[in-house]
Amino acid sequence: MSDNIKGKVVIITGASSGIGEATAKLLASKGAKIVLGARRTDKLETIANEIKAAGGEAIYQELDVTVPAENEAIVKLAKDTYGKLDVIFLNAGLMPSSPISALKTNEWEQMVDVNVKGVLNGVAAVMPTFAEQKSGYVIATSSVAGLKAYPGGAVYCGTKWFVRSFMEVLRMESAMEGTNIRTATIYPAAINTELLNTISDKGSSEAFQALYDQYGISADRIAAVVEFAVSLPEDTTVNEFTVGPANQP
Numbered sequence: 717m718s719d720n721i722k723g724k725v726v727i728i729t730g731a732s733s734g735i736g737e738a739t740a741k742l743l744a745s746k747g748a749k750i751v752l753g754a755r756r757t758d759k760l761e762t763i764a765n766e767i768k769a770a771g772g773e774a775i776y777q778e779l780d781v782t783v784p785a786e787n788e789a790i791v792k793l794a795k796d797t798y799g800k801l802d803v804i805f806l807n808a809g810l811m812p813s814s815p816i817s818a819l820k821t822n823e824w825e826q827m828v829d830v831n832v833k834g835v836l837n838g839v840a841a842v843m844p845t846f847a848e849q850k851s852g853y854v855i856a857t858s859s860v861a862g863l864k865a866y867p868g869g870a871v872y873c874g875t876k877w878f879v880r881s882f883m884e885v886l887r888m889e890s891a892m893e894g895t896n897i898r899t900a901t902i903y904p905a906a907i908n909t910e911l912l913n914t915i916s917d918k919g920s921s922e923a924f925q926a927l928y929d930q931y932g933i934s935a936d937r938i939a940a941v942v943e944f945a946v947s948l949p950e951d952t953t954v955n956e957f958t959v960g961p962a963n964q965p
């Protein structure tokens with residue numbers, strides 16, 4: 717089914733490292749045209765060059781997902797360059813975990829801005845195009861934290877529960893309205909990326925580091941799940957993927 721990926725135009729947010737980077741490289745190797753978005757453009761440039769050196773196609777643009785106009789701009793870039801947009805992978809996120817009592821309110825706000833509003837901004841930016849095309853595919857990275865709450869994860873879990881419920885309603889409304897917009901939500905467990913760098917609380921940082929040292933697996937594993945989702949025939953979707961280390965309880 718991977719032939720179904722060839723020629724697809726895919727925007728990836730949070731493409732400068734981790735899951736986004738791995739997914740960009742894998743989809744490009746299967747013939748997708750990748751539009752990379754994140755704030756660190758030096759990283760995006762390197763990734764785009766690596767994709768092109770391997771025979772793939774990729775462009776990039778600076779994207780802060782918290783700014784609606786920047787989400788609209790990257791959609792315009794994709795359409796102006798490739799004439800259409802098939803998939804948006806809403807993957808940008810951060811996880812500065814801490815106990816509620818630490819009152820790291822700036823970090824709470826950051827998580828809501830990126831993990832929640834970033835998803836809303838991305839969906840708002842693609843909906844007019846998907847409506848006009850009468851087709852589109854929204855894939856989002858939630859987390860196992862969107863399925864199970866845990867101490868230290870109050871706000872992060874909340875943002876990822878939001879992704880889950882929003883995506884489910886998007887799926888239902890798209891089916892009811894006949895817009896042919898498919899959805900897939902991914903719930904990763906411990907994946908070795910730069911995500912833990914966003915934790916400033918010492919206790920949370922040490923606890924997560926120990927967990928990831930014990931169980932963490934490569935971001936390639938999530939890329940493979942996105943590859944599978946994109947490869948599915950147009951009348952099919954797997955709505956939810958929970959994926960992580962086989963030995964993580």
Ligand code: NDP
Binds near residue numbers: 753
């Ligand atoms: P990384 O830290 O490696 O990647 C996070 C990406 O998000 C970076 O590319 C970063 O780019 C981008 N990002 C952060 N803030 C913004 C912003 N305001 N605008 C645009 N891009 C932004 O971690 P992961 O690859 O692990 O994270 C990807 C997703 O996976 C996140 O949503 C995370 O919550 C989720 N996840 C990860 C798990 C894990 O174990 N790693 C488990 C479950 C879910 P830049 O800084 O250049 O803007």
